[in-house]
Amino acid sequence: MHSxxxxxxxxxxxxxxxxxxxxxxxxxxxxxxxxFYVTGLGFTRDPYIDFGTFNMWVNLGDQQxxxxxxxxxxxxxxxxxxxxxxxxxxxRLGFAGKALSETSFQFxxxxxxxxxxxxxxxxxxxxxxxxxxxxxxxxxxxxxNTPPGSSKGIAKFYSSVxxxxxxxxxxSVRVAMGHNQELIYRETDQPLPEYDGHHIAIYVSNFSGPxxxxxxxxxxxxxxxxxxxxxxxxxxxxxxxLLYEIEHEVRSLSHxxxxxxxxxxxxxxxxxxxxxxxxxxxxxx
Numbered sequence: 001m002h003s004x005x006x007x008x009x010x011x012x013x014x015x016x017x018x019x020x021x022x023x024x025x026x027x028x029x030x031x032x033x034x035x036f037y038v039t040g041l042g043f044t045r046d047p048y049i050d051f052g053t054f055n056m057w058v059n060l061g062d063q064q065x066x067x068x069x070x071x072x073x074x075x076x077x078x079x080x081x082x083x084x085x086x087x088x089x090x091x092r093l094g095f096a097g098k099a100l101s102e103t104s105f106q107f108x109x110x111x112x113x114x115x116x117x118x119x120x121x122x123x124x125x126x127x128x129x130x131x132x133x134x135x136x137x138x139x140x141x142x143x144x145n146t147p148p149g150s151s152k153g154i155a156k157f158y159s160s161v162x163x164x165x166x167x168x169x170x171x172s173v174r175v176a177m178g179h180n181q182e183l184i185y186r187e188t189d190q191p192l193p194e195y196d197g198h199h200i201a202i203y204v205s206n207f208s209g210p211x212x213x214x215x216x217x218x219x220x221x222x223x224x225x226x227x228x229x230x231x232x233x234x235x236x237x238x239x240x241x242l243l244y245e246i247e248h249e250v251r252s253l254s255h256x257x258x259x260x261x262x263x264x265x266x267x268x269x270x271x272x273x274x275x276x277x278x279x280x281x282x283x284x285x
Contacts, residue, residue, distance in 0.1 A: 010165075013165050013176075014165075014176065014178055014179050015163055015164040015165045015176050015178075016162055016163030016164060016204045016205055016206050016209075016210070017162065017163075017164055017176070017177045017178055017202050017203070017204055018178050018203045018204065018205055018253065019062070019177070019178050019181070019202065019203040019258070019259070020063065020139065020142070020177035020178065020181045020182075020183070020200060020201075020202055021062075021063060021064065021201045021202065021203060021251075021257070022057075022063060022064040022065065022066050022200070022201045023063075023064075023065055023066070023075065023079055023139070023142060023198070023199075023200055024065075024066040024067075024068070024198060024199045024200070024201070024249075025065070025066075025067065025072070025073040025074070025075060025120075025122060025198045026067070026068045026069065026070035026071065026072060026073045026197075026198075027067045027068075027069060027070075027072060027119075027120055028069065028070070028071060028072055028120070029069075029119075030053055030056055030067070030069055032099070032100060032103060032119045033056065033067050033118075033119065033120075034056065035096050035099045035100055035119075036096060036100060036105060036118050036119055037058045037065055037067070037118075038058060039092065039095070039096045040089075040092050040093045040095075040096035040097075040100075040116075041060075041081070041083065041089070041092070041093075041116075041124075041126070041267075042083060042084075042088070042089065042092055042267025043058045043059060043060045043065070043264075043267075044058065044059045044060075044262075044263055044264050044265045045057070045058055045059075046058065046059050046064070046262065046263065047263055048263070051068075053069065054068065054069055055067065055068040055069065056068075059262040059263060059264055060081060060137055060138055060139060060264070061082070061135065061136070061137040061138025061139070061262070061264060062138055062259075062262060063138050063139035064262070066201075072120035072121065073120075073196045073197060073198040074120065074121045074122050074193070074196065074198070075122055075123070075142070075144070075198055076144055076145050076192055076193055076195070077123070077142065077143045077144040077145045077184075077186070078115075078122075078123035078124060078125055078142075078143050079122070079123070079124050079125070079139065079141075079142050079143075080124075080125050080127065080139065080140050080141040080142070080143065081124055081125070081126050081127070081138070081139055081140075082126070082127050082128070082129055082131070082132050082135045082136065082137055082138050082139075082140055083126050083127070083128065083137065083267070084128075084129070084136065084137060084267065084268070084281065085128055086109075086113075086114055086126065086127075086128055088267060088268055089114060089126055089267075090107075090109070090114065092267065093107050093114075093116070100119050103119035103120070104117050104118070104119055104120060104121045105117060105118065105119045110125075112127060112128075112131060113125045113126055113127045113131070114126045127140075132180065134179070134180040135180055136281075137264060137281060139181065140180065140181055140182070141177075141181060141182045141183065141184055142183055142184070142200060143183075143184040143185075143186055144183070144184070144185050144186070144244065144246060145186060145187075145188045145190070145192060146185045146186060146187050146188065146192075146243070146244050147187065147188075147192065147243070147244070148187050148188075148189060149187070150185070150187060150243045150244060151168055151169075151171065151172060151173040151185060151187055152168060152173075153235075153236035153237075153239075153241065153243045154173050154175075154185050154234055154243055154244060155167075155168050155173040155175075156236065156237050156238070157234050157235060157236065157237055157243070158173075158175045158183075160237050161210055161213050161214070161237055162204070162210050163204075163206055163209065163210070164176050164177070171186060171187040172184055172185060172186040172187060173185050177202065183200075185244065195245040195246070197247065198246075198247070199230070199246070199247035199248065199249055200246065200247070200248060200249065201248075201249040201251060202248055202249070202250055202251070203251045203252070203253055203255065203258050204250060204251070204252070204253075205253055207250070207252040207253075210250065211229055211250075214231050217235070217240070219231050219232075219233055219235065221233075221247060224249075227251060227252045227254055227255040227256075228249065228250065228251045228252070228255060229250050230247055230248060230249050230250065231247070231248055231250065232245050232246070232247040232248070233245055234246070263280070264280065264281045265279060265280060265281060266278055266279060266280060266281040267281070
């Protein structure tokens with residue numbers, strides 16, 4: 001017997017992007033970055049992909065921060081992360097803060113989250129899992145500050161060019177990145193800093209379609225290899241007007257890094273609290 005209940009099936013649409021994998025920002029000092037991202041936030045330096053002192057990949061659930069060494073880059077907005085619990089986070093940040101006292105590092109409790117500033121000026125907002133039910137550890141969203149009046153064009157770009165479900169609010173647009181992540185573009189009247197080259201990485205099922213559209217308009221910024229390309233400019237698909245700049249590292253589902261199992265340690269485990277078998281954290285994905 002068929003149910004007469006009406007379901008909104010569109011809510012289950014994932015769209016073309018299957019995963020927002022990493023945010024890449026360069027840092028001048030790997031030691032200070034490690035103190036913030038690993039010791040303070042409790043994330044895990046990737047044990048398998050090692051670049052020595054040139055670069056550092058830091059795991060959080062199914063996502064990463066990539067932190068090559070160079071002059072600092074700052075996301076024009078903030079990165080949202082989920083941690084197992086805020087109480088432990090605050091304790092770790094208090095400890096890490098002693099080594100970061102001469103940097104831009106700071107943190108404060110803000111209702112349902114902790115707002116942090118990394119040693120080089122990036123803003124991160126950390127939440128507990130109940131804010132994002134399908135994620136116990138990870139990166140549910142990245143929010144970018146955008147110029148006034150840009151939301152409709154940005155939404156049209158992602159929906160018609162990249163193939164993502166989007167939703168427009170009064171001053172922002174939300175772009176679906178797989179089943180439990182999103183990009184948020186929020187308009188602001190404040191002047192925006194010049195774009196400094198930081199980037200995000202996404203995996204898409206329709207790899208060639210967006211590439212063809214972008215290539216026809218000379219918007220491909222890098223032809224990396226068979227499995228990856230990059231674009232930087234978000235434009236109005238109708239007028240061609242430049243709306244925003246953020247480099248996207250676009251990867252196919254055949255890319256060797258797609259859904260690579262990432263090691264995540266239990267941030268509550270240290271020398272004094274160690275219990276055999278509690279070393280690893282397994283996020284619900």
